[in-house]
Amino acid sequence: MADVERTPIQLDRPRSVHLVGVGGAGISAIAVILAEMGHRVSGVDVNETSAWPSLLAAGVDPGVSARDDLFDLTAHPGVEVVAHSTAFPPSPEARAAAAAVDVAVTDRAGILSSICAARPSVAVSGTHGKTSTTAMLATLLDGVGADPSYLVGAVPVGLGRAAHWGGASGTFVAEADESDGSFVALGAATAVVTNVEEDHLDHWVTIDAIEAAFDTFLAQAETRIVCIDRPGGDGTADPRVLGLARRHHAVTVGEAPESRYRIHDVTVSRLTTTFGLEVDGREVGPVEIGTPGRHHARNAATTVATAVTLGVDPSDAVAALATYRGVSRRFEVVGEAGGVTVVDDYAHNPGKVGALVASAKEAGWGRVLVIFQPHRYTRTRDQGDDLGRALGLADLVAVTEVYGAGEDAIPGVSGQGLVDVARRAGTAEVSWTPTLDDAVAWALAEARPDDLVLTVGAGDVHTVARRVLAGLSR
Secondary structure: OOOOOOOOOOOOOOOEEEEEOOOOHHHHHHHHHHHHHOOEEEEEEOOOOOOHHHHHHOOOEEEEOOHHHOOOOOOOOOOOEEEEOOOOOOOHHHHHHHHHOOOEEEEHHHHHHHHHOOOOEEEEEOOOOHHHHHHHHHHHHHHOOOOOEEEOOOOEOOOOOOEEOOOOOOOEEEEOOOOOOHHHHOOOOEEEEOOOOOOOHHHHOOHHHHHHHHHHHHHOOOEEEEEOEOOOOOOOEOHHHHHHHHHOOOEEEEOOOOOOEEEEEEEEOOOOEEEEEEEOOEEOOOEEEOOOOHHHHHHHHHHHHHHHHOOOOHHHHHHHHOOOOOEOOEOEEEEEEOOEEEEEEOOOOHHHHHHHHHHHHHOOOOEEEEEEOOEOHHHHHHHHHHHHHHHOOOOEEEEOOOEOOOOOOOOOOOHHHHHHHHHHHOOOEEEEOOOHHHHHHHHHHHOOOOEEEEEEOOOOOHHHHHHHHHHHHO
16 A cells, blocks of 8 residues: 555646645645646645635635544545645554555655656755745746746745646756755755755754755755855855765855855845856856845855756846846835835744845845744744844844744743843844734834834744834824
8 A cells, every 4th residue: 555655656647636734835836736737636724724715726626624634535535645744744543544545645745756756857955045046946947938847935926826837848946845854855856955054953953964964865866056155145165065065066156266156246235136146267147136135146146057057048047037026925025104114024043034134234224123023932942042143133123922833832932032142142222022013013113214124034923014014104
């Protein structure tokens, strides 16, 4: 019986696939792709989510069920494959029941690896930057007429959807999630690594374990592209990542002098980034993208390098990338009122938060005000000092209580601890605003013309951005 995790799933003929956790960003995007491939797709989740309209539009049949009944297939006769999200693993009893009726059970990585096997595939991973880089590559390939298939963790502004199955001649570009180690199962022909840092230590425990996983990820690919810069943007290579790149003979990207695709003369404005790009000593820039940040220069250069390895002319790659305007919840401009710009961003680990705040400071606003909602108690416990130091780069900071994301509270772990670290680590004026209501009131009291207000985090802090904008508009 096909009841073992990541048993290969053949998708070369129409199948009936049922997805558990279909309302989540990752599984819902897979559902859309499977439907566009011609498979019959149903799914279930514990709540109806914002993914429902796109699922229905793609012909997916989503439903809602109690958690204990998620793997009950009686309402879905004829199902051949069940794929589940990390959030909803099957019990031994559910596996046995599926095996008894010859239903294959796999996880998100298992079904995604089967999709990768259907086309020449590029998997983009990294501790941060993978969503933006995947979106950039999909936008670039679409812009040069390559008709790509893609799966992105957010919606690219110019493409209008996070998932698409293109023509038979195109490449499949997939964001590869490193958080639980499943990215090593994808088996893509081309592997892209944006960076390697500490994160998701509840799973990995140590940075050495994270590095080992990326080592495996790169070893499985035929072609490798690696950004070797330190995420802090000091123009030097990260020794750990440089070692990975050299072991696997990867195409290297960055501001560091060891880079084959070398970034130089980065200019960050409020809504764009421009930089020069040399390839083997030959200039192919300037490169311009419609989103601000030195870290986005690294993402964009990595995208160009990947496109060139896929056969795109460098000048065509640079021209197509100029249409890129970002993705939802990645420096997403919510609006402007009273001379104050309000932006929302998904950043939630120290590297992402630090890069975001540094880029915002570089972009020319009068002051940068950050409302930060810590995400997960384990991350706040394990990386609180680094998060506090990253927040200390801003001018004014408000920190809310932790968004648990399903985790139980840990005694002694609170957002208030980040306040103390940020005050000690930087020059920012830092306030404790435990509730989202407190954060809205703080922003409306503090913001003044020419300020940038950033709402930052992977929880529900994005709702604060709209409320602040509405308050400023009154």
